[in-house]
Amino acid sequence: MYKIINILIIIFFVTSCESMKTAKKAVTGEKKFSNDEFMVQKKDPLILPPDYENLPTPDEEAANKEEISNFEKTFGVSTEDNSSTSSSTEESILKKIRSK
């Protein structure tokens, strides 16, 4: 029995048959697993910037907007819309010109 096993082991080393699947892979140029060839430099781990604590938080900006809207409510003036006032001035000037 040992002899037969030895003979069978020998067959793996002395023969050189190749499976059709592997052959097709070689012919079609199917890529084997490899590392990222474009990654030439090792990426550093992510770290926090030194002045990270001094940066404004996103909530702060939202609070400022809320303050502005409260101001508008109490005085009834829109801080963003300046076009209406400028148009009224224009109209008054035009009226004066037309009256002359």
Add this chain to the structure above:
Amino acid sequence: MKKIIIIIAIFFFDRVSKIYLINLQASGTDIDFYIYPFLNFYLIWNTGIGFGLASMETNIYYHILTAIIAIINIGLIFFLIKSKSIYAYLIALIIGGSLGNLCDRIYYYAVPDFIDLHLGNFHWFIFNVADIFITVGIIGLILIELLKKEKASKNV
């Protein structure tokens, strides 16, 4: 002496078949001939061992594997010297084929295989002339061992 002639004959037959097909491919012919509906020639290169195992690039492991195969060949030659009768002829068949494949491994860094037996879409492993003789030798050795066992069990 007969055994040496067998080895040399197989070695040359194998080499001629491989060189013929390699030269044919080098001249621009695509090696993909259909000889029969169940047999075609399709040239591929095997960098590993039998049955498509341990295929690899030409690196240190490849050379180690080649060295192991060379040692096995030396062992087979040793067995050939020691053995007699039909045993020796069967081992000579194996050595003849094995030396052919080893020669390719050293010269081309791969073994050309081109005989593709298939039944429809089912393909057997692609092999070469050397593999045929090796397989015949191996099957013969296994059969002798099995027959010996049967005889021994009958006598008991």
